[in-house]
Amino acid sequence: MDEGTREAAHRLAACEQLLDVAAAVAGEEDVSEILDGVFARLRDLVPFDRLEFATVEEGGRALVTRWVKTTYEPRAIEPGYVHRRGEGRGPFPVDAAPYIERDIVAYAEDKAEDHPARLLAAEGIVSAISCPLTVRGERVGFLFFGSRRARAFDEVHLWVVQRLAAVLAGAIRMGRLSEELAERNRDLEELSKFRTTYLATISHELRTPLTAVVGLAATLRDALDALDPDEVTELVGLIATQAMDAAAIVEDLLVVARAEAGQLVVTAEEIDVVQEAHTAVESVGGGVPVRGSAPPALADATRVRQILRNLLTNARRYGGPEVWIEVGTADGAVTVTVADNGPGIPEEERERVFAPFQTGSAAKAERGSVGLGLWVSRQLATLMGGSLEYTYTDGISRFTLTLPAV
Secondary structure, eight states: OOHHHHHHHHHHHHHHHHHHHHHHHHTOOSHHHHHHHHHHHHTTTSOOSEEEEEEEEGGGTEEEEEEEEESSSOOSOOTTOEEEOOTTSOSOOTTOOOEEESOHHHHHHHOTTOHHHHHHHHHTOOEEEEEEEEETTEEEEEEEEEESSTTOOOHHHHHHHHHHHHHHHHHHHHHHHHHHHHHHHHHHHHHHHHHHHHHHHHHHHHHHHHHHHHHHHHHHHHHGGGSOHHHHHHHHHHHHHHHHHHHHHHHHHHHHHHHHTTOOOOOOEEEOHHHHHHHHHHHTTSOOOEEEOOOOEEEOHHHHHHHHHHHHHHHHHHSOSOEEEEEEEETTEEEEEEEEOSOOOOGGGTTGGGSTTOOOHHHHHHOOOOOOHHHHHHHHHHHTTOEEEEEEETTEEEEEEEEEBO
């Protein structure tokens, strides 16, 4: 039997085994299970010690290892390893052809910039096959076969790997789509749970002040003749306070809706922050001193008052017995700080409380909260060209709003 006949016979036998491998993995949807099946069934056909699957990311400039399996331990390259192309070298070629590297050690020495080759050599890999996975012109990824034996692969092995790649590319693509679909379904389930919880919280938050308004108004209606003027004034004041609480919640919800629709805008004008601070204090019932002075700021007066109302409400609910406002300047900007002498926000929560629908442990312990006030306030501050930050020093909590000076 001549060489050509032997190679033809070898390829025929390889085709039969490839059909077995393809049939075994065809029913799998999980990429890892597909590759596990290939690793277990193909080693009788291709003499490899290492199999790796990597995807092309970052616009073709990075290869990310997603799956790897070997007959040995330890490994230098594990899932999550990222190989990026050097500057000026361009992306990984989309039309890269399968090839055999028969001497990894020499290649690693010659190509010092090829870090993965050095890592493979450190694992003891001597020869390798690289084969792209492509579906309808879309690069799905690469398969890398490695062997610890010199010149372990020949042209027949390369031919087998190419045929396998054609089978696997579609299966891996469908598997990845299946994984993405499952992940989206999980996200939708979480979103559904979140909406249910959110609506329940909103209902509770609005019901509290509205119930108070209805009850107090009914008292005025039914017992007005029996109440003295001081009592009437007190009841009217309570109604106004509860109504303002409900209005503040609705105002925050409107900001969220407008932000999501891309319609949230602010008006920049010259404002007196001391005056706006006093107005905000009055809107929450007064009793909070305003200290310091500052030049005019360039901001939206309505939004500044909304921010300060949120901060003052939080300070009174969750802060210490003393609450005050400090007005001043820093680095050429105007600052307005709502401070209190409470225990402060735990360090691990200090950034999280600015996220939407998040509350600190103090708020959770006291009662349910929408968790929008601080997020809305920071969004508004940013839109006005400023910032909103939290600090805790020397037993004092400070939420500082920074605004551009005129």
